[in-house]
Amino acid sequence: MLTGRRNAFLAWLLVLPASVLLVVFTHYPVIGTAWHSFMSTPRGRRPARFVGLENYQTMLADPIFWKAFYNNLIYAAGTIPLSVALALAMAVLVSSRIPGRGLLRMAYFTPTVLPMIAVANIWLFFYTPGYGLLDQFLALFGLGGTNWLGSPDTALWCVIVVSIWKEAGFFMIFYLAALQQIPPDLREAAAIEGSGRWYFFRRVTLPLLMPTTLFITINAVINAFRLVDHIFILTRGGPDNATSVLLFYIYEIGFKFWDEGLASAMTIVLLAVLAATAIAQFVFAEKRVHYQ
Amino acid sequence: MTGMHLAKSGFSSRRVLWQADRMSKISVANLSKTFGDQAVVNGISFDVEEGSLAVLLGPSGCGKSTTLRLIAGLEEPSAGSITIAGRDVAGLAPAARGLAMVFQSYALFPHLDVAENIVFGLRVRGVGRAERGERLRKVADLVGLGPYLARKPGQLSGGQRQRVALARAIIAEQRLCLMDEPLSNLDARLRHEMRVEIRALQQRLGMTMVYVTHDQTEAMTMADRVILLRDGRIEQNGRPDELYERPASVFAARFIGAPPMNIIDAGAGDGLIGVRAEHIRIRGAGESGHAARVAAIEYLGADTMVTAQMGENRVTARLQGRFGAGDGEPVVLDWEKVHEHRFDAKTEQRLEI
Numbered sequence: 001m002l003t004g005r006r007n008a009f010l011a012w013l014l015v016l017p018a019s020v021l022l023v024v025f026t027h028y029p030v031i032g033t034a035w036h037s038f039m040s041t042p043r044g045r046r047p048a049r050f051v052g053l054e055n056y057q058t059m060l061a062d063p064i065f066w067k068a069f070y071n072n073l074i075y076a077a078g079t080i081p082l083s084v085a086l087a088l089a090m091a092v093l094v095s096s097r098i099p100g101r102g103l104l105r106m107a108y109f110t111p112t113v114l115p116m117i118a119v120a121n122i123w124l125f126f127y128t129p130g131y132g133l134l135d136q137f138l139a140l141f142g143l144g145g146t147n148w149l150g151s152p153d154t155a156l157w158c159v160i161v162v163s164i165w166k167e168a169g170f171f172m173i174f175y176l177a178a179l180q181q182i183p184p185d186l187r188e189a190a191a192i193e194g195s196g197r198w199y200f201f202r203r204v205t206l207p208l209l210m211p212t213t214l215f216i217t218i219n220a221v222i223n224a225f226r227l228v229d230h231i232f233i234l235t236r237g238g239p240d241n242a243t244s245v246l247l248f249y250i251y252e253i254g255f256k257f258w259d260e261g262l263a264s265a266m267t268i269v270l271l272a273v274l275a276a277t278a279i280a281q282f283v284f285a286e287k288r289v290h291y292q
Numbered sequence: 293m294t295g296m297h298l299a300k301s302g303f304s305s306r307r308v309l310w311q312a313d314r315m316s317k318i319s320v321a322n323l324s325k326t327f328g329d330q331a332v333v334n335g336i337s338f339d340v341e342e343g344s345l346a347v348l349l350g351p352s353g354c355g356k357s358t359t360l361r362l363i364a365g366l367e368e369p370s371a372g373s374i375t376i377a378g379r380d381v382a383g384l385a386p387a388a389r390g391l392a393m394v395f396q397s398y399a400l401f402p403h404l405d406v407a408e409n410i411v412f413g414l415r416v417r418g419v420g421r422a423e424r425g426e427r428l429r430k431v432a433d434l435v436g437l438g439p440y441l442a443r444k445p446g447q448l449s450g451g452q453r454q455r456v457a458l459a460r461a462i463i464a465e466q467r468l469c470l471m472d473e474p475l476s477n478l479d480a481r482l483r484h485e486m487r488v489e490i491r492a493l494q495q496r497l498g499m500t501m502v503y504v505t506h507d508q509t510e511a512m513t514m515a516d517r518v519i520l521l522r523d524g525r526i527e528q529n530g531r532p533d534e535l536y537e538r539p540a541s542v543f544a545a546r547f548i549g550a551p552p553m554n555i556i557d558a559g560a561g562d563g564l565i566g567v568r569a570e571h572i573r574i575r576g577a578g579e580s581g582h583a584a585r586v587a588a589i590e591y592l593g594a595d596t597m598v599t600a601q602m603g604e605n606r607v608t609a610r611l612q613g614r615f616g617a618g619d620g621e622p623v624v625l626d627w628e629k630v631h632e633h634r635f636d637a638k639t640e641q642r643l644e645i
Contacts, residue, residue, distance in 0.1 A: 188366050189399035193413030194387030207403045
């Protein structure tokens with residue numbers, strides 16, 4: 001009895017440092033934000049007061065919020081499937097026995113190591129009209145002179161390309177680790193049964209990678225709403241809010257227009273969207289994912 | 293799950309067909325496999341007769357698994373040839389060689405249920421649903437997996453997994469089946485049971501089987517022919533009784549049989565004398581024979597292993613029933629001349645007397 005209580009005490013003591021950090025930097029801010037989303041923004045001598053759902057009403061009536069929401073959906077739909085598929089393709093390539101495999105792995109992983117701000121600056125040069133890398137290349141075919149980041153038609157896609165480039169290498173590492181967990185004799189057993197490479201990939205490799213795919217897609221979804229650093233460098237949400245996504249817009253509302261209440265309301269919506277997708281993915285995947 | 297229901301299955305009628313229209317003799321000639329500068333298989337030649345079971349036996353690192361993988365087409369030989377059913381299989385993909393294989397790890401697909409694991413190859417080859425179901429039912433019956441078809445490999449015991457691997461090899465209805473230490477992950481009791489069942493299946497279905505093991509008991513009990521390997525070369529190739537009764541070398545004499553054959557250094561150019569434990573007699577001190585002292589006694593129930601120190605040599609005798617004397621007691625060892633095996637002291641090869 002005594003040792004049981006002492007064990008429990010010790011357990012809590014050991015969990016304490018981590019839980020303090022979680023509470024201070026994660027749980028308290030979430031609750032605080034939820035609270036602020038029901039309050040007006042304090043201005044000058046007017047303190048914050050309870051306004052109920054007023055912030056949410058303002059948000060729903062704001063066309064730029066909807067624009068940012070829509071942009072974010074496009075951004076997610078553009079980045080997630082492509083970066084995951086690319087990661088898988090790269091992992092399959094560098095897990096096979098090819099010359100220069102180590103170098104290729106490093107090359108694929110490099111974008112992950114680079115800070116997003118630096119990456120964005122490199123791509124800024126690529127996209128520059130006239131003398132940027134992309135335009136110089138296209139000029140060879142007589143197609144130069146596109147203002148990639150300056151045109152509302154192309155700006156969001158440019159941002160999407162940078163994200164895919166940045167993320168695929170990171171996801172590749174997880175696929176690579178998972179691929180190496182698959183025993184080689186499965187491939188041999190399949191070869192003896194006459195299974196071709198593609199059949200084996202579809203029937204064995206892909207299903208065995210499902211837990212990894214689930215993990216990666218959840219991370220990809222979160223990143224699609226969270227990773228906005230490059231937008232600050234590349235477009236600052238422009239032109240005409242064409243590249244403004246939710247988190248970027250929240251930052252503008254909160255720290256440029258200092259409307260704390262409205263920013264809080266939007267943050268809560270963002271959190272709700274993320275939580276809902278994560279739960280949906282788990283529920284969907286539970287039936288289809290085989291864990292070893 | 294007790295035994296395989298051979299009589300119930302529809303295989304007896306099919307078996308005649310298999311044997312009639314499919315020849316499956318294997319001929320291996322001067323086969324070598326080198327990894328880097330190390331020859332794992334070093335110029336070996338042997339034949340496996342149609343419908344027989346050949347065991348590749350040897351300690352780890354002797355090249356037995358590599359030889360099997362070369363036959364399967366999972367490795368490319370560095371030199372030599374392999375002929376299956378009269379056809380040189382050099383450069384042929386594993387699937388084109390007309391064989392099935394059971395892996396040591398079983399190599400089951402963890403995300404597929406038992407039924408899907410078994411019919412994996414049939415699906416690959418585009419066998420229709422009705423025929424798949426029919427063949428699955430028969431094979432599942434044969435290996436006693438009927439109630440487990442919907443389970444995943446992770447929910448099965450070791451013995452059941454072994455049966456799934458076996459069923460996957462049988463359902464292919466290939467003339468030739470390769471087995472790479474299929475029983476090494478099972479406990480002793482199950483190993484004995486499966487040994488009997490695999491041998492019964494092989495004979496029932498008339499398969500030609502190449503079976504790799506490091507366990508001499510498996511080799512002795514199952515094989516029509518034992519090919520004993522050592523350092524990539526064939527040490528001896530013969531029927532189990534030939535290996536036991538006329539071992540070609542000291543290595544063969546000590547690898548086959550438990551306990552290993554006693555090797556007695558006769559001293560002064562007389563070479564080495566080998567005597568099996570069951571041929572050694574122990575008498576009380578003072579009688580005629582070789583003086584020795586009891587060093588260890590292992591009581592096994594039906595018989596007792598008595599190890600005695602005889603000069604420089606340690607000799608083990610297998611005696612029926614109990615043994616009266618205790619440790620350290622002086623005794624006399626004796627054996628009949630006809631039970632002696634002679635080996636050259638330098639080459640350790642058998643000397644014909």
